[in-house]
Amino acid sequence: MAGATRNLRHAFTATLAAAWLAAGSAALADAGHKHGGAIGEPGVKANATRTVAITIRDNFYEPETIEVKKGETIRFVLKNTSELLHEFNIGTAAMHAEHQKEMAAMAEHGMITATGINHEMMKMDHSKMGMPAMTHDDPNSVLIEPGKTAELVWKFTKDTTLEFACNLPGHYEAGMVGQFRFRK
Amino acid sequence: MKTNSQARHWLIGAALTVAVSGGVAHAGTYDLAIEKLGVDYAGKAREALSINGQIPGPLLRFKEGEDVTINVTNKLDTDTSLHWHGLLVPYTQDGVPGMSFPGIKPGETFTYRFTTKQSGTYWYHSHSEMQEQEGVYGPLVIDPAGREPFRFDREYIVMLSDWTDEKPMRIMSNLKKQSDYYNYSQRTVGSFFKDAAEKGWGATIRDRLDWGDMRMTPTDISDVTGYTFLLNGRKAEDNWTALFKPGERVRLRIINGSAMTYFDLRIPGLKMTVVQADGNAVQPVPVDELRIAVAETYDVIVWPKEERAYTIFAESLDRTGYARGTLAPRDGMAAEVPALRPRPLLTMADMGGMHEGMDHGAMPGMETGKSAAGGSAMPGMDHSAMGHGSPPAAGTQGMDHSAMGHGAVPGSQAAAPSTGMQGMDHSAMGHGSMPGMEGSAMKSGIAPAAANGGKVLVYGDLRAMKRYADYRAPDREIELRLTGNMERYFWSFDDKKYSEAEPIRMRLGERVRIKFVNTTMMSHPMHLHGMWMQLDVGKKEFNPLKHVVNVAPGETLYVDVPVDAPGEWAFHCHLMFHMSAGMFRKVIVEQRTADARIEAIR
Numbered sequence: 001m002a003g004a005t006r007n008l009r010h011a012f013t014a015t016l017a018a019a020w021l022a023a024g025s026a027a028l029a030d031a032g033h034k035h036g037g038a039i040g041e042p043g044v045k046a047n048a049t050r051t052v053a054i055t056i057r058d059n060f061y062e063p064e065t066i067e068v069k070k071g072e073t074i075r076f077v078l079k080n081t082s083e084l085l086h087e088f089n090i091g092t093a094a095m096h097a098e099h100q101k102e103m104a105a106m107a108e109h110g111m112i113t114a115t116g117i118n119h120e121m122m123k124m125d126h127s128k129m130g131m132p133a134m135t136h137d138d139p140n141s142v143l144i145e146p147g148k149t150a151e152l153v154w155k156f157t158k159d160t161t162l163e164f165a166c167n168l169p170g171h172y173e174a175g176m177v178g179q180f181r182f183r184k
Numbered sequence: 185m186k187t188n189s190q191a192r193h194w195l196i197g198a199a200l201t202v203a204v205s206g207g208v209a210h211a212g213t214y215d216l217a218i219e220k221l222g223v224d225y226a227g228k229a230r231e232a233l234s235i236n237g238q239i240p241g242p243l244l245r246f247k248e249g250e251d252v253t254i255n256v257t258n259k260l261d262t263d264t265s266l267h268w269h270g271l272l273v274p275y276t277q278d279g280v281p282g283m284s285f286p287g288i289k290p291g292e293t294f295t296y297r298f299t300t301k302q303s304g305t306y307w308y309h310s311h312s313e314m315q316e317q318e319g320v321y322g323p324l325v326i327d328p329a330g331r332e333p334f335r336f337d338r339e340y341i342v343m344l345s346d347w348t349d350e351k352p353m354r355i356m357s358n359l360k361k362q363s364d365y366y367n368y369s370q371r372t373v374g375s376f377f378k379d380a381a382e383k384g385w386g387a388t389i390r391d392r393l394d395w396g397d398m399r400m401t402p403t404d405i406s407d408v409t410g411y412t413f414l415l416n417g418r419k420a421e422d423n424w425t426a427l428f429k430p431g432e433r434v435r436l437r438i439i440n441g442s443a444m445t446y447f448d449l450r451i452p453g454l455k456m457t458v459v460q461a462d463g464n465a466v467q468p469v470p471v472d473e474l475r476i477a478v479a480e481t482y483d484v485i486v487w488p489k490e491e492r493a494y495t496i497f498a499e500s501l502d503r504t505g506y507a508r509g510t511l512a513p514r515d516g517m518a519a520e521v522p523a524l525r526p527r528p529l530l531t532m533a534d535m536g537g538m539h540e541g542m543d544h545g546a547m548p549g550m551e552t553g554k555s556a557a558g559g560s561a562m563p564g565m566d567h568s569a570m571g572h573g574s575p576p577a578a579g580t581q582g583m584d585h586s587a588m589g590h591g592a593v594p595g596s597q598a599a600a601p602s603t604g605m606q607g608m609d610h611s612a613m614g615h616g617s618m619p620g621m622e623g624s625a626m627k628s629g630i631a632p633a634a635a636n637g638g639k640v641l642v643y644g645d646l647r648a649m650k651r652y653a654d655y656r657a658p659d660r661e662i663e664l665r666l667t668g669n670m671e672r673y674f675w676s677f678d679d680k681k682y683s684e685a686e687p688i689r690m691r692l693g694e695r696v697r698i699k700f701v702n703t704t705m706m707s708h709p710m711h712l713h714g715m716w717m718q719l720d721v722g723k724k725e726f727n728p729l730k731h732v733v734n735v736a737p738g739e740t741l742y743v744d745v746p747v748d749a750p751g752e753w754a755f756h757c758h759l760m761f762h763m764s765a766g767m768f769r770k771v772i773v774e775q776r777t778a779d780a781r782i783e784a785i786r
Binding site: 057058059060083084114169170171173174175176 | 331333334335336433455457459467468469470485487647649650651726
């Protein structure tokens with residue numbers, strides 16, 4: 001049965017590939033994956049001035065507000081104590097809205113399920129199908145499976161309106177988003 | 185940052201308040217009175233029944249873990265009762281006359297006492313006669329002890345119901361005297377095949393078509409028509425309105441408190457994220473539309489970002505009308521109200537897929553020589569007329585679908601009420617190949633479909649938020665066939681009505697699987713009192729807990745019941761007239777000790 005469903009999914013993927021190409025896949029890939037300095041940049045762990053521990057629950061973060069300073073590099077340690085797969089993604093509300101579409105597609109493809117990551121699927125070379133890379137390896141976000149811990153180091157270079165959020169289908173709508181508050 | 189405990193809830197319109205006395209924290213006393221109320225919903229003055237002089241009754245709002253005392257006074261001249269739908273309470277507090285207690289006599293006050301051990305959106309209603317149809321219903325909310333797995337800035341109750349100017353007893357006698365009184369007719373598949381086996385296809389079909397004065401069409405979906413549909417007790421034109429600030433997340437506690445109506449609810453322009461079903465948290469599912477069966481509840485989060493009004497639109501399943509309200513940033517606004525969609529047509533699929541392989545062209549006497557998979561392809565053919573006629577003879581077991589060798593019964597093993605296939609992940613269901621399901625043209629005529637072409641919620645989308653700790657294989661399986669005889673308006677289980685049947689006995693601590701087999705062409709919302717039904721959607725520990733499961737025409741559905749509450753529990757179809765006609769059972773949960781078997785105390 002598993003083989004049959006993979007074939008089904010591959011068939012679906014190929015169909016989607018055509019749709020994605022038509023939609024201007026290159027633009028889609030760039031928009032989602034190259035944010036430039038607008039929201040900051042990946043940080044170097046050695047430069048981190050502090051560590052912020054975040055507990056991930058269904059469906060919210062603890063804490064929900066994090067104070068940051070412009071120029072600061074922070075090492076985020078994310079512990080998922082919940083039942084479900086969640087994301088920690090640093091960006092603007094508009095970026096999150098875009099990323100939700102990508103995550104919805106990933107969920108439909110079976111690359112992620114409500115409770116975990118299908119690692120086999122993630123490693124698949126989507127470029128062979130004429131699709132943009134569909135991995136989840138942006139530096140500004142990380143997927144954390146239930147029970148696991150992950151790290152993300154980020155340098156906040158601009159004083160701007162930033163959120164951290166989970167873009168799995170339905171999670172953002174259910175309120176899984178927190179605010180970065182810039183202080184002087 | 186707002187937490188749920190700080191979330192304000194604004195309830196616009198009639199004061200939905202409860203008299204609360206009693207000063208101890210987590211212990212409240214509530215006083216309710218069942219009394220007559222003059223109403224005018226459809227242009228005529230009528231006498232309704234009510235709780236505390238309002239319809240719906242006052243909001244009962246408890247906290248999880250609260251010791252609740254509810255004094256219910258009967259100001260009518262007939263017996264009454266109140267049942268707390270979906271609540272886990274000792275059976276003596278469950279409010280079913282003849283099972284939990286004798287009922288509340290005229291002039292008497294009965295005091296309910298229980299400790300809440302759950303949270304979520306529920307409702308309460310009379311369990312006496314047909315008082316539920318006459319206005320004795322209200323919303324019930326239990327606030328959680330801890331934090332909920334979703335966040336919102338404000339919340340509203342959206343209670344849908346149906347009102348008829350006719351007295352329910354009169355409706356019942358009309359249905360019994362003349363089954364198609366309300367232009368409706370449903371028959372079982374079993375009787376059709378019995379007749380066909382005896383008389384041949386052609387003769388059977390001609391027989392059905394020959395019914396004089398049938399006034400039957402495949403569009404007859406409901407037993408009773410002529411309803412006015414209400415949203416929080418308001419007619420559509422009264423435009424019940426809830427306010428929001430653009431950018432806020434709003435929680436809507438949607439309750440179907442009607443007696444007989446399924447609603448297809450949508451908010452054009454707003455996606456709904458379903459976060460609770462029947463009071464239990466589910467993994468969030470964004471949808472465009474949902475079908476809510478009688479007695480079910482769904483909690484959704486909507487997130488209006490624009491400075492405009494949105495229409496809350498709940499069409500009845502038979503498309504004879506709608507309940508309607510508005511979400512707006514200011515008072516006095518209204519958005520466009522969509523037109524009603526066309527009435528659905530029942531198809532062959534609603535007959536349980538029995539027609540797969542049937543060659544209609546071979547039937548003598550048929551004008552059309554074509555075979556068809558869908559009813560609408562056969563001009564002049566009234567498919568709802570098929571399979572219907574004389575009731576199965578006593579002793580006939582009805583149809584054993586599995587023995588017929590036709591494979592797929594839509595929805596069987598899959599526990600999704602809509603036999604429409606959109607949105608279903610078949611690979612996830614853990615069943616092997618299902619002939620006819622892959623790319624099948626066989627689709628129920630009443631399968632829910634989103635009006636905007638988007639996503640409609642189906643049972644297959646529901647997954648519990650919390651892993652069920654005691655999940656295990658059932659100890660045994662019971663089959664319950666949903667049966668009916670339309671000519672006498674007789675609805676039953678296994679062809680036996682309540683008064684003819686033995687109670688269903690269960691033992692405390694066991695896990696019982698119930699297989700619902702719907703041999704009729706109607707949907708039935710099955711409700712078990714006092715214990716959860718864990719609906720099998722193939723997700724094991726994440727199968728959702730429900731107190732009502734809808735079984736679609738011709739469908740087979742499985743639930744697992746963790747039997748954890750001793751006593752006597754009602755188990756029935758929640759379509760009120762079906763329940764009254766006999767689609768009801770008593771479940772006795774016995775406690776067995778090493779020495780003796782202690783029966784539930786009457």
